[in-house]
Amino acid sequence: MQPGSSASPLLLPPSTAFSPLHSPLRSRSHCNCSSPRLRRSIAKHRREVARAVTVAFAWPQMSEHFYTVASDSETTGEDKPQQSFPDVAIGIDIGTSKCSVAVWNGNQVELLKNTRNQKGMRSYVMFKDDTLSAGVTGAAARENGHEERDILSGSAIFNMKRLIGRMDTDEVVQASKSLPFLVQTLGIGVRPFIAALVNNMWRSTTPEEVLAIFLLELKALVEMHLKHPVRNAVLTIPVSFSRFQQTRIERACAMAGLHVLRLMPEPTAVALLYAQQQQQFMHDNMGSGIEKIALIFNMGAGYCDAAVAATAGGVSQIRALSGCTVGGEDILQNIMRHALPSFDSLYAGQTMDRIKSIGLLRIATQDAIHKLANQDTVEINVDLGNGHKVSKILDHSEFEQVNQAIFEKCENIINQCLIDAKLVPEDINDVILVGGCSKIPRIRSLVLGLCKKEISYKNIDALEAAVSGAALEGAIASGVTDSSGSLDLLTIQATPMNLGIRAGGDSFAAIIPRNTTVPARRDMLFTTTHDNQSEALIAVYEGEGERAEDNHLLGYFKITGIPAAPKETVEISVCMDIDASNVLRVFAGVVKPQGPAVPPFIEVRMPTLDDGHGWCGQALAKMYGKTLDLAVLPKKLQP
Amino acid sequence: MPHLAATPPTSSAAHPTGAARVAFRRPWSTPPRLGPARLHVRGVRREGAGVRTEEQARAEEEPPAAARTFYDLLGISTEGSPDEVRAAYRRLALKYHPDVSPPGAAAENTLRFIEVQEAYETLSDPSRRASYDHALARGVCRLAFSGLRSHRAYHHHQDQGDKSGWRRSWEDQVAELKRRSVAKDSDENLSWGARMRRRRAEASSAE
Numbered sequence: 132m133q134p135g136s137s138a139s140p141l142l143l144p145p146s147t148a149f150s151p152l153h154s155p156l157r158s159r160s161h162c163n164c165s166s167p168r169l170r171r172s173i174a175k176h177r178r179e180v181a182r183a184v185t186v187a188f189a190w191p192q193m194s195e196h197f198y199t200v201a202s203d204s205e206t207t208g209e210d211k212p213q214q215s216f217p218d219v220a221i222g223i224d225i226g227t228s229k230c231s232v233a234v235w236n237g238n239q240v241e242l243l244k245n246t247r248n249q250k251g252m253r254s255y256v257m258f259k260d261d262t263l264s265a266g267v268t269g270a271a272a273r274e275n276g277h278e279e280r281d282i283l284s285g286s287a288i289f290n291m292k293r294l295i296g297r298m299d300t301d302e303v304v305q306a307s308k309s310l311p312f313l314v315q316t317l318g319i320g321v322r323p324f325i326a327a328l329v330n331n332m333w334r335s336t337t338p339e340e341v342l343a344i345f346l347l348e349l350k351a352l353v354e355m356h357l358k359h360p361v362r363n364a365v366l367t368i369p370v371s372f373s374r375f376q377q378t379r380i381e382r383a384c385a386m387a388g389l390h391v392l393r394l395m396p397e398p399t400a401v402a403l404l405y406a407q408q409q410q411q412f413m414h415d416n417m418g419s420g421i422e423k424i425a426l427i428f429n430m431g432a433g434y435c436d437a438a439v440a441a442t443a444g445g446v447s448q449i450r451a452l453s454g455c456t457v458g459g460e461d462i463l464q465n466i467m468r469h470a471l472p473s474f475d476s477l478y479a480g481q482t483m484d485r486i487k488s489i490g491l492l493r494i495a496t497q498d499a500i501h502k503l504a505n506q507d508t509v510e511i512n513v514d515l516g517n518g519h520k521v522s523k524i525l526d527h528s529e530f531e532q533v534n535q536a537i538f539e540k541c542e543n544i545i546n547q548c549l550i551d552a553k554l555v556p557e558d559i560n561d562v563i564l565v566g567g568c569s570k571i572p573r574i575r576s577l578v579l580g581l582c583k584k585e586i587s588y589k590n591i592d593a594l595e596a597a598v599s600g601a602a603l604e605g606a607i608a609s610g611v612t613d614s615s616g617s618l619d620l621l622t623i624q625a626t627p628m629n630l631g632i633r634a635g636g637d638s639f640a641a642i643i644p645r646n647t648t649v650p651a652r653r654d655m656l657f658t659t660t661h662d663n664q665s666e667a668l669i670a671v672y673e674g675e676g677e678r679a680e681d682n683h684l685l686g687y688f689k690i691t692g693i694p695a696a697p698k699e700t701v702e703i704s705v706c707m708d709i710d711a712s713n714v715l716r717v718f719a720g721v722v723k724p725q726g727p728a729v730p731p732f733i734e735v736r737m738p739t740l741d742d743g744h745g746w747c748g749q750a751l752a753k754m755y756g757k758t759l760d761l762a763v764l765p766k767k768l769q770p
Numbered sequence: 771m772p773h774l775a776a777t778p779p780t781s782s783a784a785h786p787t788g789a790a791r792v793a794f795r796r797p798w799s800t801p802p803r804l805g806p807a808r809l810h811v812r813g814v815r816r817e818g819a820g821v822r823t824e825e826q827a828r829a830e831e832e833p834p835a836a837a838r839t840f841y842d843l844l845g846i847s848t849e850g851s852p853d854e855v856r857a858a859y860r861r862l863a864l865k866y867h868p869d870v871s872p873p874g875a876a877a878e879n880t881l882r883f884i885e886v887q888e889a890y891e892t893l894s895d896p897s898r899r900a901s902y903d904h905a906l907a908r909g910v911c912r913l914a915f916s917g918l919r920s921h922r923a924y925h926h927h928q929d930q931g932d933k934s935g936w937r938r939s940w941e942d943q944v945a946e947l948k949r950r951s952v953a954k955d956s957d958e959n960l961s962w963g964a965r966m967r968r969r970r971a972e973a974s975s976a977e
Contacts, residue, residue: 422856446860553895608869621870623863648887650868650880711868711880 219609220363220392221353222400222601225342225380227292227433227460228567230254230266231598232349234357235606238613240599243356245269251594252349255282255289256341258327258334265348279497283490285311285328285481288341290460292369293433295338295383296376299323303456306464309478311486311493320746331483339379343386350387364389365605367397367597369434370454370627373673373683374715375738392608394713396627398427398438399449400600401565401591403622405440406447407603408590411617413444423560424450425588428545428578429597430568432459437544439552439559445616449625451551451646453544457537459500459568467496469533470511470523477519488515495521503530504570531573538577545581551646556581561588565596624649630707630715633670633679634761635660637752642707645675649713654706656722656764663695668759669705669719670751671737684748686739689759690719692730702764839906840889848903852894859890 222233222240229251233242242250245267253266266289269278282289290307297304299316304323307314313333315324325341326333353361366380372394381391395403405425413421422443429436436454440447468474471492478485495513503509508526515521531538549556564587568574579587592599607618625648629641634657642655659667667690674682693701702723708716720732740747841848844858866883868876892898 443856444860446863448860448863621864621867623867648891650884651887652884711871711876 218359218362219611220365220605221361222365222367222598222603222605223346223349224367224397224400224598224601225292225345226251226254226431226567227290227458228254228431229594230345230349231595232353233595233598233602234353235602235611235618239617240602240606242595242598243353245352253278253282253289254291254345255287256291256327256344257281257287258329258336259286260329263344265345267345267348267352279494280490283311283486283493285313285483285486288312288325288327288336288338290433291338291341291345293456293460294323294325295342296373296379297323306461309464309474309489311481311490313481320749328486339383339386342380342383346384346387346389350389362388362390363392363605363609365393365395365601365608366391367400367601368394369456370396370398370436370438370452371434371456372396373628374685375683375740378738393604395601395604395622396436396438396452396454396624397431397434397597398429398436398452398565399440399447399622399624400598400604401427401429401563401596402438402440402442402447402449402600403603403620404591404596404600405561405563405588406442406445406620406622407617409442410445410620414616424554424558425561425563426545426548426559426578426582427563427565428541428569428574429566430458430541430574431566432568434458435541435544435566435568437548439548439554445620446623447620448623448648449646450554451548452625452627453547453551454627455540455544457540461537462534462568462571463493463496463500465533465537466500466511466525466530467492469529470496470521470525471515471519484516488517488519491515492521499525500530500571503527504572527572534573538573541574541577542581545578549581556583559584563588563591563596565591565593567594569593624713626651626709628673628675629682630671630673630685630709631655632657632705632761633668633672633752633756634763636756636760637678637680639672639674639677639679639682640763642705643709649709650711652706652708654704654718657703657705657761658699658764659693659696659701659703660698660760660762661758662698664698664701664759665693665695666691666759667693667703667761668751668755669717669761670748671717671735680748680752684740684751685715685737686717686735687747687751688717688719688733688735688739690721690730690733693721694724694728696724699762699764703761840893840902843885843889844893848906850893852896855890855893859886859894862886 219235224231230253231242231251233240235241244250245252247269249269253269255266257264257266266278266282281287289312290310293303294307294314298320299322300318300320304314304316307323308316312328313324313326315326322337324335325338326335328334350361364384366384368377368380372380377394380394384391402425405427409423422441425440425442427436427438427440429438433456434454435457436452438452439450441450442448471477474492478489491513492515495511499509499511503525508524511521511523511525513521559582562579562582562584564575564578570593575587579585603618603620604622607620612618625646626643627645629639629645630643631639631641634640640655640657643651643653647653657667668687669690670679670687671685672679672682673685676682690703693703700723701721704718704720704722706718708718710716715737717735717737718732719735721729841850844850844855844862846854846858850858863883863886864870866879866886868880868883871879892902
């Protein structure tokens, strides 16, 4: 595939050079497969990989087969727990704006470049006639210089990381309506309708589908590079991703023929890289296992995360995580609205000339923000057509004032993180700033100021840290060992959000509080709110809100056959369990009274919801909120 | 005798990276077993306390580790410094965290890790440690873990579909140990009340 060639890897028949069927078995140096039994299982595994990949490649010609593949690979993913995988899982960082991929090459992590020599590839999928192409190859943008303009033509879907697994009532989805492609919302808590412009017609798609197409192209790039099929991947996700959104990412991966070995919150991937560097450093200096505390702040185009990690002897313990949905995209939109106050009235409703005009403004604003990182003032000067012109000089104080709310949110999550980790700024050894927005001077000074530090940690590349950490985790989780000990690492993860159920009206009772170390198992006792209440609704939520409705509904079920008793005498135990694979299970049942008249416990794997959960939560509350309610039973004092 | 003592507590403090590497490569041995003496001692202490609560009866069903003190679990002395607590926690995390466990032992190690985690969380927090120490000194501390009930609820369901067998074999072991300690107890001329309490506890746990 040459630069500028219009053929995307999606269109290549299975017999092309990098087809898995013809690829040589990978070199032994990558895996320590010594026993014949292991080698047999590896060979078997490779055959399966080859089959899955071949079918996936045949997709563009027969689009309906795409979904067949998806369900197949999803079930094979379930059936094959993480055994001794011969193939090293790749690390993928799907950014809102840019995406990168890295692999453990036997000695170190290597970031892969696309044919245009880019490590960070724009995250988008271009819809043109019958062909689809993603930003990995950039095949749709015929002229390199005009890629950004083509992306903004309405024919490309981007920012899928902000849309995936979100309801149309979500403010992030609402904010996405000013993007050049179609985002239609009904405001009732269902999946938004998104569509790309193909021959002056909106053609519908879904965020999962767009992401799957992108991942398919990314997978092809990796396979071309490694000359063998890949199947397993570790992906980084924002801290604020709900478990429902995580299932959507897994779904998109399954559609692309990738098995998700692990989803890592972005700052924890950076923490892993830091742990490796510290271990190496200690090793070289014969130091003792002194614990080092790092605060990691990651801000990209779509999300902002913070984490506090304690590292010693290769063990990285995540003490606290926090995140929110602000990023460079919000800064960009704020500046666009600031530069053009009539933005919303001018661009209500998408027409061809408005899409073009918005694209011009977007490019000019983006350019200005990038320049402002290195200079004192910047000029936004753009002719938007139809007699509209923007001519504005922007300096730092104005930039900071316009984005004040965003900077406050950043401060909040850092402060939250420190409080949750029970640390003061003086306890922090290193401040690590990563993500595209970490280049903004105000962000740097804000984070360093809160942590009372002069400088940030230097040995980590702001744009490559997360993907490198993911590739490290991929190697470790695939069972690769390294003679120099550089893979003897362990990350002890924590839950980013509270997990609990609705109780006492619309209250949220957190059973597993945020920042609980996983794997975890916690339980809580509840009681009935009515005399002779025979049924109770267990509605499981995840989030930070005090009211259940403010959180993400993950699923629900009923406990039935509760023995007749006065209210507040029955004890119902609700236990939440997060296992080694980060799967959440909820166990619930009556623990008092005991005896044969009590129904069996119920075990439910979460999330159970597929779609339309915005409506669902309200409907549940309306229909059963009062009658099937539970109340938290106060914890009995220990003797 | 407790399996935790198999790892010398000093090893990781002295050579952190070396210890880490050893821990990662260590071939997994069979699930830890507790000598009959241990259970017996525990039983006597309970009897000595005079009251057999439902909680204690439940504890009998749990893996023996659930009834040790947090200090025993981390393999440190009661005077252990915060650094020792952290070092012990890291050492045990490298042993029991599911990410570094062999597939066969992952389920059991996960339970162990959760216990280690609770011990660490209690002992690494000065105020929680102080109240734990206080309760321990008065001898009224519930030595079992707060996650006990959930373990039970979990196993209640695991048992039906549990094909792995480790749980069952462990239960067989405990039943055998109980039988032996009962036999031994009768030799020791336990009081009528103690024998009755024991019998009642067995009847209820056999349900």
